Amino acid sequence: MNLGGTVKINKVGVCIVTISFLLLFIYIFIGHPDDTNSSRLLATPDEENRVNMKALLVAAKEVAEKGGQQVRSARKLADMHIQSKGKTKEGVNDPVTDADFKSHCVMYHGLKKKFPKLKVISEEHDTNECNTPPSLDVVDMEGQTLPDLMVANEDVTIWIDPLDATKEFTENLLQYVTTMVCVAVKGKPIIGVIHFPFAEPQVTYWTWGNVARSESVKKLARTKPNVEAPNITVSMSHTGEVQKLAQVAFGPNVKITKAAGAGYKVMEVVKGNVDIYLHSTAIKKWDVCAGNAVINSVLGVMTDLKGNKLDYSSEAGALNNGGIFAAVSEADLFLDKITNPSLK
């Protein structure tokens, strides 16, 4: 090869150069400058309408943790406010009530920026102050090699809860606080991310169906529940009705453990700290979708109180009026007693 000599221009060469310029042109004028995945340039129309589940998992974990950072810094600010009460300027927003919104900003827009075609449903809504979504960088999925798995954009609904257990957050009961992201495909909860911003150290539980699980989930041991007198976690805020329900289903020896936050309560079940999570009043799907994905991934059962699976497609709406049952070990047995109390 004579690298120093004159370059021979032939038809093939001209063709390649022309096509390259054409592609560059297309990329600059039609492409997405902030999309680092340059393979998009050559994507077929079919690929344009699909999304990689691996990319969704990576982004879901990242925005849950970024939301958690916002929640933590809002809490810190609030503590400073409390210490310097009376010395803050009039009109300064309450950092505690701001926490939901700031977390929403980074979570919702972080996802929307990367996946503009996907439906993202958040507990919170934008106000005009929400204008600085951060860029997403690649995060480490604990060194796990994950497969590329494409699904149709139209089948995907992402549910985000920028701050679960808001009331407890304001009361400084921080162990209950989570940020959550759930990716549902055709109404089924497939990817679940539950981040605990105030755990020491902070921890993120994530699962992707039967494909992958975080180390934090993998290391949880299966426990043997007390079938005769199960330990049941219920909401601190409305316990009356659900307590009755538990006693009808499992008898008077049932143990009731009050806690807050749907994300927290589901993880108590997954960790084996309690046997069952029961909820009898209305609950929103961003509260339970991520937990449902995690429960499914560890082969537990999560349904409404009639044993029906929840539909997490956007068309089904955000409200679940049917209550919640969740268990991992002996889940089918427990569910039978709930749906058919005469079995006890």
Ligand SMILES: *[C@@H]1O[C@H](CO)[C@@H](O)[C@H](O)[C@H]1NC(C)=O
């Ligand atoms: C029920 O579970 C909670 C949370 O793990 C625990 O603190 C409590 O001791 C349990 N109750 C009984 C009676 O085992």
